Amino acid sequence: MPVTSLTSAIRARNLTLTLGSSAAPVEILKGIDLDIAAGEVVALLGPSGSGKSSLMAVLTGLERATSGTLEVAGADFAAMGEDELARARRGRIGIVLQAFHLLPTMTAEENVATPMELAGMADARDRARAELTAVGLGHRLDHYPQQLSGGEQQRVAIARATAPRPALIFADEPTGNLDAATGHTIVDLLLARRAETGATLLVITHDAELAARCDRVVTLADGRIVSDVTA
Secondary structure (H helix, E strand, C coil): CCCCCCCEEEEEEEEEEEEECCCCEEEEEEEEEEEEECCCEEEEECCCCCCHHHHHHHHCCCCCCCEEEEEECCEEHHHCCHHHHHHHHCCCEEEEECCCCCCCCCCHHHHHHHHHHHCCCCCHHHHHHHHHHHCCCCCCCCCCHHHCCHHHHHHHHHHHHHCCCCCEEEEECCCCCCCHHHHHHHHHHHHHHHHHHCCEEEEECCCHHHHHCCCEEEEEECCEEEEEEEC
C-alpha cells in the first residue's frame, strides 16, 4: 500500500467526478486540488448542488473519482479496489452523517461496538461503553434508537465514529436534523471529541457558528473550490 507523509491527512490533485451515461455525462467535481494537514479542522461550505457531499464521498472512498490522484490517511485511494478501500477505511476513517444510520434492532452500545467487533477489535465493548459515557450516554447503553431523542441518536453516531480513534473524521451536516439548542451541543461535543483524539476533521455545514470554529473554511461552487480561507 503506497504511503504518503504522515503530516498530510488528505492530498487531492485534479479530482474529477462524472456521473450519468456517456451520452449524457454530468460533471459533479471539476478538478479539485485540496491539501489538509493532520489534525486540521476544516469546514466545507457551498450551496446545494455545489459538490460538497460528492467530494466527501470521494475522499472517504465511498465514491470513485473519475480521474485525479488521492492520498488519504497515508493510503493511495486512487489505486485501490473496493475491498482495499474498505480495509483502508476500517479504523482510520469515522463518518458522521445527518441521517444517523443507526440499526434499529441494536442498542446504543451495540451500534457503537458492532463495527469495531467486525474489524476484529478485541476491546470493542469496553470502547463502546467508554465512548458513549464520554458523550453523555452512559445511562442509555441498553436503549434502542427509537427510545432516544434526535440529539441522543446523533451522540451515538458520533461515538460510533470516534470510538476506533480514527485518523480522520468526516461529518456531513451533523446538526442538520436537530433544533438549534441541540445542534449547538452536538457541535461542542464533536469538536471536543476530535480534540481529545487528535483526529483531522472535515465537516460539511451551513452553520456559520461551526464554520467560524474551524481552522479553515473551504467553499465549493459548481464542482470547484472557489475559496480557501485560514482562520
